[in-house]
Amino acid sequence: MLQMWEAGADSQSVQSTVTTPQMGTASLAPALGGVYFPPVTASFKCLEPMVDGATMGQHQGPPLQDELTTEQDVGLPLVGPRNEGEVGVTGLMCRALIDSGSQVTSITHKYWREHPILREQNLQSSCVPIEGAGGQPVPYYGVLHIDLTVMSHELKAVPTFVVPDSEYRSTVPLLVGTNVIRAAKSRLQAAYGSQFLHKVEELYPEWHTAFQSVDGPEEGETDDLVGPAVYVGRKIHIPAGKEMDLRCNIKTGPRTQTYTAFIESHPSMQLPSNLLVAKVLADVKKGYAPVRVVNLSHHAITVRPYTHLANAFLVDNVVEFSDKAQDKCNDDVSKRACLSLNQVVTKSEVDLSEAAVENEHQRSLLKELIEKNRNVFSQHPLDYGCTKTMTHEIPLVDPRPFRIPYRRIPPSQWQDVRKLLTEMETAGVIRPSKSPFASPVVIVTKKDGTLRLCIDYRKLNSCSTRDAFPLPRIEEALEALGQAKYFSTLDLTSGYWQVEVAEPDKHKTAFSTPMGLFEANRMPFGLQNAPSTFQRLMTCCFGDLNFTHLLIYLDDIIIFSKTFDQHLQRLQLVYGLRRGEVWAFS
Numbered sequence: 001m002l003q004m005w006e007a008g009a010d011s012q013s014v015q016s017t018v019t020t021p022q023m024g025t026a027s028l029a030p031a032l033g034g035v036y037f038p039p040v041t042a043s044f045k046c047l048e049p050m051v052d053g054a055t056m057g058q059h060q061g062p063p064l065q066d067e068l069t070t071e072q073d074v075g076l077p078l079v080g081p082r083n084e085g086e087v088g089v090t091g092l093m094c095r096a097l098i099d100s101g102s103q104v105t106s107i108t109h110k111y112w113r114e115h116p117i118l119r120e121q122n123l124q125s126s127c128v129p130i131e132g133a134g135g136q137p138v139p140y141y142g143v144l145h146i147d148l149t150v151m152s153h154e155l156k157a158v159p160t161f162v163v164p165d166s167e168y169r170s171t172v173p174l175l176v177g178t179n180v181i182r183a184a185k186s187r188l189q190a191a192y193g194s195q196f197l198h199k200v201e202e203l204y205p206e207w208h209t210a211f212q213s214v215d216g217p218e219e220g221e222t223d224d225l226v227g228p229a230v231y232v233g234r235k236i237h238i239p240a241g242k243e244m245d246l247r248c249n250i251k252t253g254p255r256t257q258t259y260t261a262f263i264e265s266h267p268s269m270q271l272p273s274n275l276l277v278a279k280v281l282a283d284v285k286k287g288y289a290p291v292r293v294v295n296l297s298h299h300a301i302t303v304r305p306y307t308h309l310a311n312a313f314l315v316d317n318v319v320e321f322s323d324k325a326q327d328k329c330n331d332d333v334s335k336r337a338c339l340s341l342n343q344v345v346t347k348s349e350v351d352l353s354e355a356a357v358e359n360e361h362q363r364s365l366l367k368e369l370i371e372k373n374r375n376v377f378s379q380h381p382l383d384y385g386c387t388k389t390m391t392h393e394i395p396l397v398d399p400r401p402f403r404i405p406y407r408r409i410p411p412s413q414w415q416d417v418r419k420l421l422t423e424m425e426t427a428g429v430i431r432p433s434k435s436p437f438a439s440p441v442v443i444v445t446k447k448d449g450t451l452r453l454c455i456d457y458r459k460l461n462s463c464s465t466r467d468a469f470p471l472p473r474i475e476e477a478l479e480a481l482g483q484a485k486y487f488s489t490l491d492l493t494s495g496y497w498q499v500e501v502a503e504p505d506k507h508k509t510a511f512s513t514p515m516g517l518f519e520a521n522r523m524p525f526g527l528q529n530a531p532s533t534f535q536r537l538m539t540c541c542f543g544d545l546n547f548t549h550l551l552i553y554l555d556d557i558i559i560f561s562k563t564f565d566q567h568l569q570r571l572q573l574v575y576g577l578r579r580g581e582v583w584a585f586s
Contacts, residue, residue, distance in 0.1 A: 082097065082172075083097065083098050083099065083206050083209055083210065084096065084097055084098065084172060084206060085098055085204065085206040085207060086516070087148055087149065087150060087174060087176060088147075088148060088149025088150075088154075088515060088516075089107070089115065089118070089146055089147075089148060089149075089174060090115065090117045090118055090146050090147045091117060091147075091411070091414060091514050092115065092116075092514070093515075093516055094111070094173060094174045095171060095172045095173070095174065096172065096174035096175065096176050097172050097174070097175045097176065098176045098181065098206050098207060098209075098210045099175055099176065099177060099210075100178055100181055100209075100210045100213035100214050101133075102175060102176075102177035102178065103177050103178050103179065104130060104161055104177045104179060105148075105158060105159070105160045105161070105174075105175060105176050105177045105179055105180050106140070106160060106161040106162070106163045106174075106175045106177075107144070107146070107160055107161075107162060107163070107173055107174050107175075108162070108163060108164070108165045108166075108169045108170070108173040109141055109162055109163065109164060109165055110165045110170070110173070111173035111174070112144065112162050118144060118146060121144055121145075123141055123142025123143065123144060123162060124142055124143045124144070124145075125142055125143075126140075126142065126143045126161075130161065138163065139163070139164060140161045140162055140163045140164075141162040141163070141164075142161075142162055143159055143160065143161055143162070144159075144160050144162060145157040145158065145159055145160070146158055146160050148176075148180060149418065149515060150180070150184040150207070151184070151188070151200070151203075151204055151207060152418065152421055152422040152425055152515070153184065153187055153188065153422065154270065154415065154418055155180060155183055155184065155187070156270060158179070158180060158183075159179070176210075178214050181207075181210045181211065181214050182214055184207070184211075185211045185214065186266070187266075188200065197211060197212075203432070225311060225312075225313055225314075226250060226261055226284075226311075226312040226313060226314050227250055227311070227312060228250075228308050228310070228311055228312070229248040229249070229250050229263055229289065229291050229308075229309050229310040229311065229312050230248055230249050230250075230306055230307070230308055230309070231246050231247070231248050231291070231303055231304075231305060231306065231307045231309055232247065232248065232249045232288075232305060232306070233246065233247055233305065234305060235302060235303070235304050235305060235449060236302070236303050237300045237301070237302050238275070238293065238295040238300060238301045238302075238303060239295065239300050240295055240297055240298050240299055240300060241295060241296070241298075242294070242295055243292060243293070243294045243295075244292070244293055244294075245290040245291070245292050246290070246291050246292075246293060246303065246309065247288055247290060248288065248289060248290070248291045248309060248310070249287055249288055250284050250287060250288065250289050250312045258283045258284055258285045259283070259284055259314070259315075260281060260282070260283055260284075260314075260315040261281075261282055261283075261284050261289060261312040261313060261314060261315060262279070262280075262281055262312070262313045262314075262315050263277075263278075263279065263280045263281075263282055263289065263291055263310050263311075263312055264277075264279050264310055264311060264313065265277035265279075265309065265310045265311075266310070266311055270415075271307075271309070272301045272302075272303075273297070274295065274296040274297035274301070275293055275294075275295055275296075275297075275301050275303075276293065276294050276296060277291060277292070277293050277309055277310050278291075278292040278293070278294065280292055281315065284312065289312065291309050291310055293309065304449075304450070305450065352366060352367055352370075357564075358564070362564055365564075365568060366568070369568055369571060369572060369575075373572070373575040376575050378493040384427060384428075384429070384493055384494055384497050384498050384522070385492075385493070385498045386498055386499075386500060386522075387498055387499060387500075387537065387541075389537060389540060389541060390499070390533070390536070390537055390540070391499065391500045391501060391502040392499055392500070392501050392502060392505070392523040392527070392529070392530065392533045393502045393505055394460070394464055394501075394502075394505040394508045394509070394527070394529070395464060395465045396463050396464050396465075396508070397463060397464065397465055398463040399463075401435075401436035401437050402437060402438070402459055402460075402463075403436070403437070403438040403512075404438055404439055404440050404456075404459060404512070405438075405440065405512065406438075406440045406441055406511075406512040406513055406514065407440050407441070407442065409441075409443055409513075409514055413443060413451060414514065416450075416451045417443065417451065417453065417513065417514075417515070418515055420451060420453045421453070421513065421515055421518065424453075425518070427497075428521055428522070429497050429520065429521060429522045430518045430519065430520055430521060430522075431518065431519060431521055432516060432517070432518060432519075433507065433510040433517045433518050433519035434507075434517070435507035435508070435510035435517065435519055436507075437460070437507060437508050437509075437510045438510055438511065438512040438517060439455055439456055439457050439459060439460055439509075439510065439511045439512070440455075440456050440511065440512060441453055441454065441455055441456070441511050441512070441513050442454045442455070442456050454525065454526065455509075455511045455524055455525070455526050456526070457509075457524075457526040457527055457528075460508060460509075460527070461526075461527065461528040464527075464528065464529065466528060466529065467528075467529040467532035467533065468532070469532035469533075469535060469536045470535075471531060471532075471535055471553070471554075472535075472551070472552065472553055476547070477547075477551045477553070480547040480548075480551060481551075481560055483562060484560035484561060484562060485561070485562055485563070486560065486561045486562070486563070486564060486566075486567040487558060487559070487560050488558070488559045488567065488571060489556065489557065489558050489559075490556070490557040490559070490574070491555060491556055491557075492555040495534060495554065495555025496522065496523045496524065496525055496530055496534060496555075497522040497523065498522070499522060499523040499533065499534060499537060500521065500522055500523070501520050501521060501522065501523055501524075506519050506520060506521065507519055509524055509527075531554060534554055534555065535552075535554060538552045538554070538555075538557075539552065541577060542557070542574070542577065545570075545573070545574075549561075549570050549573065549574075550570070550574065557574065559571060559574060
């Protein structure tokens, strides 16, 4: 006897018991029902959703003989694979059935009672009827509100039914329905734009299958999405009942030209309660636009740096109803500000007001040089380059895997840690891992109150061989400056993250968190040979210029010269070398 489970795009999970031809029978029963089907050859056919009450998926009994489709006819299996994946449930990872045929999300009674946080919640009553695939009523104990983490994105207070246990649900206690699937799809599309499905298909095929099966915005419907409006100021407190305009960073137009954007928040954004974002039209200038927020609560609300407040959408044209005498002027302003989407490119403004130059002519020459080489600078904090000159290798003297549990992280920091992991994964710095290695993470609070995620690689370092490549001597560097008069310093944006870890060694960098296991795509901080690798890379790229044109110490570069014209030449030489390496300066 062979027991299987099927999770179709439009059908509830169905337990199938298929006997051999000698036994001569086949029976099919819903996961939460008890409907018996006659012993005939079985197939599945989708029905339209039921009208009365919420449904948890549907299936239909055996069709007529002339409608049967067998495995021999089309070369397909009788029962397809289960559409399962990993979902975070209030801080713990859980195996989930992602079922686009179910309108509700549910967890088992046993999982609720064993979860260290959920078991403290009391069940809420509900009068919503649930019907199974065959139309039979599905019992449930009550409703909980749980936090789900879907592909590193958190959905808070998801209403979830607590249902009786079953044999299958003992290993897959969570069933994700369309109320979560649609919300996750909407949030990802708002965060990543119209191409988000391509990334989901590559990394999370089970969610891609579910997203394709539900109604909602399709690719191409957000073609006018420019990007997120991210608050870039310091931590700010908005008093109760007050409005404020917050300076946010958005992708900008070419050079110094502005463009018009429609600023609008989205329900999927996890903003503080009672903090509303106004819908406004704004001219995006030099990459920045004001976003108006209002605090409707009776207490102050804190907005932290890098908070995603809203999305910016391109505006094709602005029509203003004004006096005839102003019509022409308004049309001219509108034409200057409104651009096509393919003209909207990332751009950052370099502030040279504090540059120690002798006159304004030198300042203009320096600005012209930087504008000419604008593409060598990072456009935003997550804009990292990636060199192809070398990769970081981790040779081990003891190849046996080790696993160290992660250290406890206070629940108050979970949301910030999730945000850090999401940003790093989005930037390609880390990726989900199945490695047998696991190093713990350490959360450090910086002076500005934000968190820094560090990895304790002491165990890995003790197992690896040491790289003896030397670091520069400070006294030799100072002697090389000689009679130099002009100096420029360049710093690589997260320099270590611009060096890729060798593919065979990536699994060795795995680190464990409450949100899962991840491994590094780019060279992480904390590895004992990381400084040697980086210094070797910089020496390889700039070695002929070291001590004559510039000084190198890890990711810091000092360019020196005796005259201003010579300094411009040396700056251009360094920018040209960087362009060939695909690095990014901050």
